[in-house]
Amino acid sequence: MSASRRVSTAPSGGSRWLLDHTRAISATLDALKRRPFGTLLTALVIGITLALPAGLYAVLGGLDAASSGLKGSLRASLFLKDTLDEAAGRALQAKIAAKRGVAETKYISRDAALAEFKAHSGFGEALDILSDNPLPAVIVVTPDATLPKAQAQALLDELTRLPDIDSARLDREWLERLYAILAVIERLVLLIAGALALAVLVVVANTIRLDIAARREEILVLKLIGAPDAFIRRPFLYTGLWYGLSGALLACLMVIAAGWSLAGPAQTLSGLYGIGSNVAVLSVDTVFWVFGSGAALGWIAALWTVSRHLGAIEPD
């Protein structure tokens, strides 16, 4: 009766492994198809849970991509002293333009600055009552885009220290603030994703726990007739995997749908800032991440639950 003395026609090795897994895949998919409503509900809960971090990540990716177009726009506005006339100002512009690392300079005279301010500020007539033009002349300096950030910063620092410069304003500051905000949001997305990953684990684990309870009799019979733990465990692991993957699919569809509905307003907004409008577009990388996370979370949750509950079911 011992195994070595019995002749078995069962396959072994790799083909046995493949057969066992093919059967588990087929059986679990059939079981899920037999109760479509319950499966859909579970997948939907997982999908919504995964969609939030995936959507935020897509928005973040879109903002990052859009703002990358601004990275070359490191500029400084150099406000000239009032004592400097236009000719001296233009001479200073030419001197700055000749410096190494300077890509572009633009001189804005006091009159031009006032005209521009009148046009855009809405205080046009109010400014007429002023006896004198209060605005300084400005030289807008754009460093070479290929210049490393540190060198560009050093160049601008050097220019702001020139004797004819009254004050300077680096246009990069708002961009750096934007990046800082994006970094905070990115960290926030990671924290939310972590918390929601835990939620997915709990949802799948609870579903598998109920599944184990519902199939208690089957598990007992299988153990009585000699099914190894791996055989009993396998369908539950695949069930967890399918829940995770179907949730990931729904999450991607939800994010794509949200992206479509946001496309119009996003385009309008990005047009105002002159940046790209790929906000909330799901990248291939993100899709892989969502599916990978869904699959891994489903599998891990199932493994955890099965390990906890299967041992407690023993025939007596």
Add this chain to the structure above:
Amino acid sequence: MSEALIRFSGVSHRYRDGGRDILREADFQLAHGEMAFLTGPSGAGKSTMLKLIALLERPSKGEIVVDGQTLSQVRTRDVPAYRRQFGMIFQNFNLLSDRTVFDNVAMPLVIRGHTGDDIGRRVRAALDAVGLRGREKDWPVTLSGGEQQRVGIARAVVAKPRLLIADEPTGNLDPAMALEVMQLFTRFNEVGVSVLVATHALGLINRLPHRILKLDDSLLSEVRAAEQAA
């Protein structure tokens, strides 16, 4: 009679929740190809003996050897492989109601990793042997008690074990069905399968020629040796 397939040497057992010894100093042998009945009143320890053989329990004392394997040396992780070496039949049939007759009988072969063609051939042969050929697609709930038990027997023999152990297999059956089931065991025994049946159906087993052991007050005794064929 050839060498022992099952050997109990001074086996005692007490359940972990305490109480009395359910089995005391039991010595017993079942030879290869032998069929025996284990009888006695309810609670005498018949099922316990089968549980000890199936490694559902480990004895408090003594040694059990099944087909050369000392059961105290079988590690927990090897228990499923050990159980696959014999067929088990239960009083309550233990069929899965959400699976067809075919799928219930096929289960031991699926566990062993047999291919689909092989499973189909073996399941049909097993159902043929228990008189249920053509009922493959039926659901257990549509079968009578006797038919359900025959499905249970088909499941136990489908992997061609050399030992069948049955715990009160006729407990839920009427006398005619019970006799049918016992005759099935006899037929499997005639082709070399060793059979150990725990039953309290004394009237039934007295009509059969096989060895009878009795458990009473936790003690095992031989009531009747196997009758020689005429």
